[in-house]
Amino acid sequence: MNQFTGNPAAWHRAKLEALLGKVCFGGLDIGKVNDFTCLALYFPKQKGVPVPVLLLWAWVPKDVDCHKLLKERYGYQDWVDSGFLQQMNSPVTDFKVLRLEIEEINRRYQIMELAYDPYYAAELVQNLIAEGLVMVEHRQGTVSMTGPIQEFQRQIIGRGFVHGMNPLLTFMVDNLVVKSDGKGNLTCVKPGNPNSPRKIDGAVAAIMATGRAAANPDACGDDSKFSFV
Numbered sequence: 001m002n003q004f005t006g007n008p009a010a011w012h013r014a015k016l017e018a019l020l021g022k023v024c025f026g027g028l029d030i031g032k033v034n035d036f037t038c039l040a041l042y043f044p045k046q047k048g049v050p051v052p053v054l055l056l057w058a059w060v061p062k063d064v065d066c067h068k069l070l071k072e073r074y075g076y077q078d079w080v081d082s083g084f085l086q087q088m089n090s091p092v093t094d095f096k097v098l099r100l101e102i103e104e105i106n107r108r109y110q111i112m113e114l115a116y117d118p119y120y121a122a123e124l125v126q127n128l129i130a131e132g133l134v135m136v137e138h139r140q141g142t143v144s145m146t147g148p149i150q151e152f153q154r155q156i157i158g159r160g161f162v163h164g165m166n167p168l169l170t171f172m173v174d175n176l177v178v179k180s181d182g183k184g185n186l187t188c189v190k191p192g193n194p195n196s197p198r199k200i201d202g203a204v205a206a207i208m209a210t211g212r213a214a215a216n217p218d219a220c221g222d223d224s225k226f227s228f229v
Contacts, residue, residue, distance in 0.1 A: 009082040011164035014054060014197050015170070019043055019109060026114040027138070027208025029201040030121050031093045034064045036085075038172075039102060041204035042161070042213045046220035052161035054209070056169045056202050057105065058097060062087040069197040074171060088123040099127050104135055113218055115208040138208050142185035147213025149178055149186045155210065172202035212224060 001097050006175035025040040031037040036058055043053040058079075060067070070076040079085035086101075088094045104130075105111070116125060138144050155161055156173075163169055175198040177189045188207065190200045213219070 008165045008167060009084070012055070015055060015164065016108075019049065019053060019055070019142045021108075022046060022049055022111060023110045024114055025209050025212035025216065025219075027205040027210075027212065028114055028116040028121075029205040030098075030117065030119075030124065031060065031201070034061045034066065034092050036060050036199055036201040037093060037098055038202040038205040039105065040169075040202065040209040041105075041111065042206070042209040043109075044213050044220050044228040052155075052162045052213075054163045054169075054206055056084070056163075056166055056200060056206065057101070058085045058168055058202060059083060059088055059101065059168050061090050061094070061095075063091070067197070070199075073201045074197065075167060079168045082167070084144055095124050099124055102128060102133075102156055103131050106131065112216065113212045115212045118142070123129070135214060138211070140187065140204070142181065142187050145188060145207070146184070146186045148207045148214065149188065151214045152210045153178075161210075169202045169206065172200050173206070176200045 022043050023046055024043045026042075027040045029038045034229075037060070039057040041055045043049050043055070045052055067076065076085070080087060088097055090097075102114075111133060111174075112135045113136050114128070115136045117140055118125070118137050119140075129135050175191060177191050177200075179187050179189045181187075188200060188204050190196060191198050
């Protein structure tokens with residue numbers, strides 16, 4: 001993939017094809033009304049995947065007023081033009097579009113488990129289960145998040161996976177703040193007020209995906225090993 005160095009969009013498109021049929025684990029962070037919905041897939045080491053890969057899909061309603069600052073300051077249109085962010089033709093999250101998109105992604109890759117935050121996700125989750133996806137409830141409190149956050153941090157520091165410098169994922173990971181309760185328990189928080197344009201949805205989805213892969217270290221045989229179980 002060295003030929004795509006410096007071109008994240010080309011790298012992403014090439015990986016979408018190169019990883020067809022490969023085993024992966026997912027994390028889904030759902031936009032409740034007019035926010036980002038992000039799906040991250042983590043592909044562990046396996047035949048044809050010598051280094052783990054993290055890919056991100058993101059959707060957002062079109063022309064959302066509260067995203068004005070994102071469009072003015074943070075490269076929003078570049079994300080759309082490069083294919084890293086898909087706009088829905090609706091003012092709020094279109095769950096039918098999400099379902100169809102995720103079902104199509106599931107047909108292209110072997111999603112072993114898909115972690116999700118159950119908040120406002122009931123109908124979408126039931127539809128995805130009916131399509132054969134294995135859905136794993138993953139709340140955002142310290143009990144569910146501490147291990148996956150630690151594994152995500154470990155892999156970032158150790159350069160444990162590649163992501164092709166996805167600019168939207170990079171933006172969201174840069175925004176992420178990890179909060180500790182002083183007893184080693186961790187949660188993800190967004191900087192600033194609840195309406196801050198500094199979104200973290202993709203980072204949360206990536207943490208959940210990494211956590212599910214870590215919880216299944218033998219999914220791809222001896223080529224897939226993690227420290228967190």
